[in-house]
Amino acid sequence: MTLSTSATADHIYANGLRNQWHAVVPSRFVAPGGMRKVTALGEQWLLFRRSDGTLAMLADRCPHRGAPLSLGKHLGDRVACWYHGVEVETDGTVSSVPGLPGCNLEGKKLVTSLPVREVSGAILAWFGDEEHPEPAELTLPDPLTDPEADAFLCYAEWDVPWRFAMENLLDPMHGAFLHHDSHTMFDGDTTAKFRIRETDRGYFFEKTDQRGVNFDWVELCRTGVDWVDLSIPYPPSAGPGGPFGIVGMACPVDAGRTGVFFWRYRRVQGWQRDAWRFLYKTLIEKRHWDVLEQDRVMLEAMPADADQRENLYQHDLGVVRLRRLYRTAAEAQSA
Amino acid sequence: MTDPVNGAWPYLDVHQSRTHEPTPYEYKLAATLEEVFTHEGHELADVVRGLNARQVHAADGAPWTEESFRAEMNRLGA
Numbered sequence: 001m002t003l004s005t006s007a008t009a010d011h012i013y014a015n016g017l018r019n020q021w022h023a024v025v026p027s028r029f030v031a032p033g034g035m036r037k038v039t040a041l042g043e044q045w046l047l048f049r050r051s052d053g054t055l056a057m058l059a060d061r062c063p064h065r066g067a068p069l070s071l072g073k074h075l076g077d078r079v080a081c082w083y084h085g086v087e088v089e090t091d092g093t094v095s096s097v098p099g100l101p102g103c104n105l106e107g108k109k110l111v112t113s114l115p116v117r118e119v120s121g122a123i124l125a126w127f128g129d130e131e132h133p134e135p136a137e138l139t140l141p142d143p144l145t146d147p148e149a150d151a152f153l154c155y156a157e158w159d160v161p162w163r164f165a166m167e168n169l170l171d172p173m174h175g176a177f178l179h180h181d182s183h184t185m186f187d188g189d190t191t192a193k194f195r196i197r198e199t200d201r202g203y204f205f206e207k208t209d210q211r212g213v214n215f216d217w218v219e220l221c222r223t224g225v226d227w228v229d230l231s232i233p234y235p236p237s238a239g240p241g242g243p244f245g246i247v248g249m250a251c252p253v254d255a256g257r258t259g260v261f262f263w264r265y266r267r268v269q270g271w272q273r274d275a276w277r278f279l280y281k282t283l284i285e286k287r288h289w290d291v292l293e294q295d296r297v298m299l300e301a302m303p304a305d306a307d308q309r310e311n312l313y314q315h316d317l318g319v320v321r322l323r324r325l326y327r328t329a330a331e332a333q334s335a
Numbered sequence: 336m337t338d339p340v341n342g343a344w345p346y347l348d349v350h351q352s353r354t355h356e357p358t359p360y361e362y363k364l365a366a367t368l369e370e371v372f373t374h375e376g377h378e379l380a381d382v383v384r385g386l387n388a389r390q391v392h393a394a395d396g397a398p399w400t401e402e403s404f405r406a407e408m409n410r411l412g413a
Contacts, residue, residue, distance in 0.1 A: 026351075152352045157345035237369035240377035257344070271379060271405045274412030275368065281350075281412075282357045282365035289349045296347075 002043050002059045002112045003129045005333075013330040015042035016162055016252025019132045021225035023122045023249040023261045026155045030055065030123070035079065037070035041127055042254040045114070046070045048079055048090060055116050056090030057125050063094060063110035120144040121153040122249075122261055124225060129333065138224035139201075141247045143265045150273050151247070151265035152280060156292060158260055160299040162252035163326065164306070165260055168295055169228045169248050170205055170318040175215030178294050183287040184232050184244075188213035196317055205318030212243065220322065225249065238284065239275050241268030256304075264288060360394055361411065367391040379404070 003018050012018065022040065025047070030036045033051040037044065037060055044060035046069050058079070060068045067083040078089045087096040092111035097103040115126040115135045126135035143149050158165060168174065173192060179185035188210055197204040199219065206217035218230040228248045238244075244266045251259035268276050312320065357365070364386075371385035379401055387398045393407060 154351055156347055159345065235373070236377075237373045239368070239372045271408050272377075274405075274408035277412030278361075278408055279365055279368060281352045282361055283369065285352050286349055 002061075003041065003127060005129050005131055007129075007334055009327075009331040009334040011042075012333050013163070013327060014161065014255040016040070016127070017226075017326065017329050018127050018129045018333050020136070020222075021117075021124045021126050021138050022251050023119075023225070023259070024057070024125050024251055025123055025259065026153060026261075027055075027118050027121050027123055033074060033076075035070060035074050037068065039253050039257075040125070041252055044068065044070075045125075046079070047123065048074070050077060050090070054090070055118065055123065057114040057116045057123075058088065058090070058092055059112040061111070062086055063088070063105065063108075064097075069111075120151060120263060122155070136224050140225075141221065141223070141227050141229065141263075143229065143245055143247050144263060146267070148269065149245075149265045149267045150277065151263040152277075152285070154262045154264065154285075154288065154292065156260050156262075156296065157253070158258050158296050158300060159256060160258050160296075160302070161256060161304075162250045162258040163323070164299050164302060165250040165258045166226070166228075166326075167307075167319045167322060168299060169218060169230070170220060170322045171316070172205065172207070172215045172218050172230070172318075173315045174298075175232075178298055179215070179291050182291045182294070183284075184234060184291070185214050187233075188216070192315070194315055194317060196321060203318075203321065205321075218318070220318075238279065240272045241266050241276055260292075262292065363391060364411075 024040050025038055030047045030049045032049055032053055034049055036047045038047055046058045046060040048056045048058060058069060060070050062069055062081040062083060064084055064086045067081055069079050069081055069088060071082045073080045075087065078087050078095055080087045085098040086094060088111050089095050091109065092113035093109045094105045097105050117124045119140055144151060175185040176188055176190045192207045193209060194205060195208050197206060202220040202222050204217055204219045210216050212233055215230060215232055218228050221227050221229060229245060231243045231245045233243045244264050247263040247265065249261040253259055266276055367386060367389055371382055375381045375385035383399045383401050383404050392398055393403055
């Protein structure tokens with residue numbers, strides 16, 4: 001059984017919130033006709049893609065003796081467990097028990113199958129617990145559906161708790177320090193006042209006295225999937241089209257690991273779009289990566305109890321609010 | 336680089352948007368384009384003039400026109 005309702009609030013807070021969508025891995029990680037084992041929310045899953053591209057996500061556990069289905073064989077529209085050949089369809093139904101035809105496992109839906117969607121190159125899955133198997137409405141990040149915007153996905157795997165990765169995004173002030181030696185965040189004041197501004201889908205955490213200079217604001221959006229939106233100016237060398245934005249998501253892999261998804265997007269069209277894409281692939285992607293590595297190095301070096309022994313100040317209001325929100329949700333889900 | 340299909344944790348790949356390692360021509364064009372954007376501006380006419388003034392021409396050696404530049408960006412930015 002997966003994602004039980006009996007998990008403690010501490011476990012959920014550490015391993016990821018249920019009853020919402022999460023990005024899992026990039027779509028290209030699962031080839032047509034292929035399978036991939038993934039860990040998410042502290043549990044083992046199998047991504048399974050038919051040759052026509054249809055994707056399914058199953059608990060990586062044979063309903064017979066618990067062997068990992070990911071060690072099994074891809075049979076086109078189902079997977080056969082390597083241990084005893086038990087065959088499981090993409091909706092989790094046992095279609096065949098070769099060792100004992102007619103066995104009462106056949107025809108039963110015994111494996112958890114998560115609803116999946118593919119969005120701008122990423123696989124999103126609904127992680128409902130036992131009481132919430134049906135997915136809630138998912139509203140996709142508007143920069144990823146805006147025909148005026150163009151995006152590249154960057155995915156990376158970090159040895160940090162998912163909360164630290166999200167908190168880092170709700171902490172814009174680190175841009176002026178950690179990323180001072182970067183191609184985009186060298187400018188602007190190193191002092192600031194911040195405010196929280198509520199929206200109907202989350203909240204903004206923003207500087208009150210500077211905009212469009214550094215990483216000056218961030219919006220947390222809870223639209224069935226949790227994501228952030230932010231904007232960072234490009235230097236003139238990046239050509240026409242103004243700042244680039246980031247849609248960020250974090251996949252809680254387990255208590256100590258996170259998959260981070262950053263879509264760098266720009267509202268740019270025609271030759272300007274083409275020139276940005278060319279520069280991005282040739283020169284800019286590497287510079288963006290170097291900035292992301294600064295985050296990874298810092299966050300991976302943070303002690304595990306970093307959030308237990310702190311002395312916070314006004315710049316941390318966005319983080320404090322995020323924690324309260326997630327902690328409350330974890331407690332509600334463990335009830 | 337980690338194999339994206341079977342790769343072990345962690346996946347850390349600098350280049351995820353490329354289909355190939357850029358050619359010397361592509362590197363030179365990109366670097367010059369950045370210089371032109373910085374010093375000449377962002378208008379198409381300025382960009383074409385800036386590239387030609389620096390003798391950084393199309394792959395066939397011909398000076399850029401607005402039309403040939405658009406077509407090449409479209410090819411390289413696909």
